[in-house]
Structures are given as C-alpha cells and as structure tokens.
Amino acid sequence: MPMTTPTAERIGLWLIGARGGVAICTIAGLVAHRLGLADGTGLVSELPQFARLPLPKWDNIVVGGHEIRSVSMADELERLHRQSRVLSPELVRECRPEFDSIDAEIRPGTLWNVGQSITALADLPEPRAADEQLPHGIIRRLQHDLTDFQKRHALSTVVVVNVSSTEPLPTERAWPATWSAAEQSLELADCPLPASTLYAIAALDLGFPYVNFTPSLGASPPGIEELARTRGTCHAGRDGKTGETLLKSVLAPMFAARHLEVMSWVGHNIFGNLDATVLDDPANKSAKLQSKDRLVADILGYAPQTLISIEQITSLGDWKTAWDHIHFRGFLDTPMTMQFTWQGCDSLLAAPLVIDLARFTALARRRGETGVLTFLASFFKSPHGEAPAAFADQFRALESWAAAANQSQPRSGESA
Ligand SMILES: NC(=O)c1ccc[n+]([C@@H]2O[C@H](COP(=O)([O-])OP(=O)(O)OC[C@H]3O[C@@H](n4cnc5c(N)ncnc54)[C@H](O)[C@@H]3O)[C@@H](O)[C@H]2O)c1
Known part of the structure; x- marks a missing residue:
C-alpha cells in the first residue's frame, strides 16, 4: 500500500x-x-x-x-x-x-x-x-x-x-x-x-x-x-528508448490507427562512440538488435519484414544517425513509403x-x-x-x- x-x-x-x-x-x-x-x-x-x-x-x-x-x-x-x-x-x-x-x-x-x-x-x-x-x-x-x-x-x-x-x-x-x-x-x-x-x-x-x-x-x-x-x-x-525506437513507438500506432498495412520496416543506425565499438562485436550486437526489433510487431499485432543494422563509423563519435524506410500498403492496394532520418548526440x-x-x-x-x-x-x-x-x-x-x-x-x- x-x-x-x-x-x-x-x-x-x-x-x-x-x-x-x-x-x-x-x-x-x-x-x-x-x-x-x-x-x-x-x-x-x-x-x-x-x-x-x-x-x-x-x-x-x-x-x-x-x-x-x-x-x-x-x-x-x-x-x-x-x-x-x-x-x-x-x-x-x-x-x-x-x-x-x-x-x-x-x-x-x-x-x-x-x-x-x-x-x-x-x-x-x-x-x-x-x-x-x-x-x-x-x-x-x-x-x-x-x-x-x-x-x-x-x-x-x-x-x-x-x-x-x-x-x-x-x-x-x-x-x-x-x-x-x-x-x-x-x-x-x-x-x-x-x-x-x-x-x-x-x-x-x-x-x-x-x-x-x-x-x-x-x-x-x-x-x-x-x-x-x-x-x-x-x-x-x-x-x-532514446531515438529511433522512440519514433517507432510513436509512428507504428499511427499506421495501425489508419488501417495502413506495414509491409516492411528497415532501420540503419550509424555512430562511432565506445558503445558502438562494443556493439561491433556480433555477440553484443545481437542483444541490442533483439531489443530494438520486437516493438513494431508488438504494436501492429502482426510481424512485417524488419531489418535493423547498427554499424560503427568512428568519425561520427557520439553522433548517431538512424535512417528508417517504412514500406506500407494503402487504399486499393497502393504501396507507399515513409522515410525519416533521426540525428542526435547519443549520450x-x-x-x-x-x-x-x-x-x-x-x-x-x-x-x-x-x-x-x-x-x-x-x-x-x-x-x-x-x-x-x-x-x-x-x-x-x-x-x-x-x-x-x-x-x-x-x-x-x-x-x-
Ligand atoms: N542513447 C544511448 O546512448 C543509449 C540508449 C539506450 C541504451 N544505451 C545503453 O547504455 C549503455 C551505456 O552506453 P554508453 O554510450 O554510455 O556506453 P559507453 O561504452 O560509453 O559506456 C559504458 C561504460 O560501462 C563500463 N563498463 C562495461 N562493463 C562494465 C561492468 N561489467 N561493470 C562496470 N562498468 C562496466 C565501460 O568501461 C564504460 O565506461 C550501453 O549498454 C548502451 O547500449 C544507450
């Protein structure tokens, strides 16, 4: 109590x-x-x-x-x-x-x-x-x-x-x-x-x-x-939940509410700090990828094809760029695309x-x-x-x- x-x-x-x-x-x-x-x-x-x-x-x-x-x-x-x-x-x-x-x-x-x-x-x-x-x-x-x-x-x-x-x-x-x-x-x-x-x-x-x-x-x-x-x-x-996944948890409900079918969601992440160095090891990266990937299917109630990459680019230091490409099916079977870029200082x-x-x-x-x-x-x-x-x-x-x-x-x- x-x-x-x-x-x-x-x-x-x-x-x-x-x-x-x-x-x-x-x-x-x-x-x-x-x-x-x-x-x-x-x-x-x-x-x-x-x-x-x-x-x-x-x-x-x-x-x-x-x-x-x-x-x-x-x-x-x-x-x-x-x-x-x-x-x-x-x-x-x-x-x-x-x-x-x-x-x-x-x-x-x-x-x-x-x-x-x-x-x-x-x-x-x-x-x-x-x-x-x-x-x-x-x-x-x-x-x-x-x-x-x-x-x-x-x-x-x-x-x-x-x-x-x-x-x-x-x-x-x-x-x-x-x-x-x-x-x-x-x-x-x-x-x-x-x-x-x-x-x-x-x-x-x-x-x-x-x-x-x-x-x-x-x-x-x-x-x-x-x-x-x-x-x-x-x-x-x-x-x-600081950047790309924050946007996913805001945007995925919009697709659901407008009855638009997300067919695929691809996210590429690049950054260059110490965290990125550790995540460059496939064993450590898989823990991060699993954490970033489950959200879209949880929100939509079905599992579109997803791909997430995280790459270490040293020159970027603490600045992370995420580029997402969302391919969705609209009215009368018309395929459409949304893309966004998120750039932020990770820490x-x-x-x-x-x-x-x-x-x-x-x-x-x-x-x-x-x-x-x-x-x-x-x-x-x-x-x-x-x-x-x-x-x-x-x-x-x-x-x-x-x-x-x-x-x-x-x-x-x-x-x-
Ligand atoms: N936007 C973000 O920066 C963000 C978002 C979500 C989650 N995270 C997570 O937060 C964590 C920290 O991110 P960061 O950018 O500060 O990474 P970082 O590599 O700069 O810092 C991690 C620190 O932890 C220390 N460390 C490692 N193993 C340890 C252990 N067993 N005991 C004590 N210290 C240990 C390292 O020496 C290092 O100083 C990472 O797991 C990252 O994935 C970061």
Whole structure:
C-alpha cells in the first residue's frame, strides 16, 4: 500500500559504467541543473504535470558507481566536448571539481560473464580476495561498496542504474525461474548469470531499487523479480528508448490507427562512440538488435519484414544517425513509403532519461512500491511486465501514476 511521502531526502545515484558516455552526460546534467546552467529541457520529470511530486532535488542527489576502466571522468568529459562538439566550455569548466570528487566514489566493478569485447576494455583490476572468487563473494563486495556509500553520505536510499556496456545475449541457463534457483547458482564456478544480474542482485537484496538502461539481462529473470518483491523494493528496465525506437513507438500506432498495412520496416543506425565499438562485436550486437526489433510487431499485432543494422563509423563519435524506410500498403492496394532520418548526440539523448528514471524510481521506492515499475515503460525499448507498447499509452500510465502519487500527498507545504 503506497505511503504518504515526506519531502527533502538525500538519495544516492549509483551508476554501473560510471565513466561511460551516458554516465558522464548524466552527471554533467545534474551539475548543470544544480548550478542553474540548464532549464530542464529534455527532462520529463520537469514537465508541469510532475511539478507537484516530491522528487529528489538537484542538491540532494549524490553520485557514485562501479567501473572497469581507470580513465578520469573529467578527461572523458573533456574528450566528449572536444570530439563531439557538445556541452558549453563553461559547463565543462564548472564540472571539473565535481567530477574529481565523484571519481573518488568509483569502485572496481565485476567482469563476470561479460564476454571478450567488454573484458578487453578493462584496466581497473577487479579485487579477487579468496572469498570473492565466486559470484556470491563478488556480490558481497559490491554490496559493501553500496552500503559504505550510503552510510558515508547519509542517504535514504541508493538508486542503482546500469549504464554499462551491452553484454552478449545470455544463455538459456541464465534465466532462473525462482530466487532460490538463482541463489544456488551463485555458488557455482560456472554460474551463468552475467555481471548485470550480479549488480541487480546486489542492489535488490539490500532493498535498493535497480534500473537497467541497457539491453543486458539485469533483473529480467523471474527469479530476480522475486528477490525484488521479497525484499520490498522495485526495479525497471530495459534498454533506454532514446531515438529511433522512440519514433517507432510513436509512428507504428499511427499506421495501425489508419488501417495502413506495414509491409516492411528497415532501420540503419550509424555512430562511432565506445558503445558502438562494443556493439561491433556480433555477440553484443545481437542483444541490442533483439531489443530494438520486437516493438513494431508488438504494436501492429502482426510481424512485417524488419531489418535493423547498427554499424560503427568512428568519425561520427557520439553522433548517431538512424535512417528508417517504412514500406506500407494503402487504399486499393497502393504501396507507399515513409522515410525519416533521426540525428542526435547519443549520450545527451540518454542522460536526461537516466535522471528522470532515478528521480521517479526514488519516489516509487519511498512510496513503498515493489516489483516492476510498469509506469516507467515509456522510457524503455523492451519494458518489463505487462505494459502497453505504444508510446502515448505508456506516457498516460506515467501521468496516471503521478496523479495518484499527488493525491496521496499532503496538500500544503510540499514542493519538489
Ligand atoms: N542513447 C544511448 O546512448 C543509449 C540508449 C539506450 C541504451 N544505451 C545503453 O547504455 C549503455 C551505456 O552506453 P554508453 O554510450 O554510455 O556506453 P559507453 O561504452 O560509453 O559506456 C559504458 C561504460 O560501462 C563500463 N563498463 C562495461 N562493463 C562494465 C561492468 N561489467 N561493470 C562496470 N562498468 C562496466 C565501460 O568501461 C564504460 O565506461 C550501453 O549498454 C548502451 O547500449 C544507450
């Protein structure tokens, strides 16, 4: 039963993949809003219909995270600014001290079952004491990092958000039906669960919410969902819906509503950042393609021929171009075509959604919500749980949740 929510609390935002493009832009966004250098554009949580919700304020979000690379955050921000020509020089300058202090909050992550391409990125040694050789011990170490962070900063909760590289598709064994089966596998030297799931278990077992912004397995298996419910916490995922797939979830319902038959939908994506380098490995790419592909058939109720490609083009850096070609059948059997081109700075499309997800999830946690947060479906390509597939329906679910949350609040003395 949702509880009445008091105001002002400090929360932690723990980023898995804290030195990657999405994480860096997320932190730059938080700093920009804290310093009054940004006006909320791009943030769903700053829309008027969410203004009365007691969401965490900019000053009350403390950032930490896990990583496998040792590069400094400030240098990564500088590189993004220089190579992709984004963010003002003033913001980059203002971020530097903040980034240096967040760097001190980053702890070595785990490479358990992440595949070759991700392992090749790592230069931060993973601690492997005698009791940290198996997933069970690794999870204990990750949990120690989280609770230590919570205590040192006096945080009411820590929202753990996975923004790390996309793992290869997991094997069927990595799909425990119950928490008991998942827990038993943590003692095995050949435990099939990938790092994203170990991070999810570490967070949920402590009662912290977990958000999976990537196509990796994370908290998807029913056994991990059971853990979330048992520990009275919540989770959401997976794979942030930032560009081409966002447009698909808006446009496909239009074809359905006008009774136009989509015969084929082809999407070509090109970009050149670190994410693109990892996705260049066919094992990792297949996880992303699967996540991007299911939406159109889900919305239309039939499966047109689809083709999605993702190619790494180094010179484009963080700038992604998606070109989509939709071939459809209209009145009296007439074939017609729609094409669109979407060009965006990948990390800056994703970062505001990570901030929104952290704020909404923190509030859901305070309200005592457990299990999958289906009201967050509009943020994901492959939302967990029973959620509508069309964007407008998903967004209405978010608004309805906010309306209910507003109603359960005291009428006066509240502000976000
Ligand atoms: N528009 C978008 O950018 C967008 C949209 C949807 C989903 N995503 C997903 O978000 C994720 C991050 O994207 P990005 O552009 O920031 O990628 P990135 O390659 O720039 O950053 C990923 C970071 O994760 C770190 N990492 C990898 N494995 C790790 C592990 N096991 N533990 C801890 N850290 C680990 C890497 O060192 C790197 O710093 C990717 O999975 C991507 O597919 C991005």
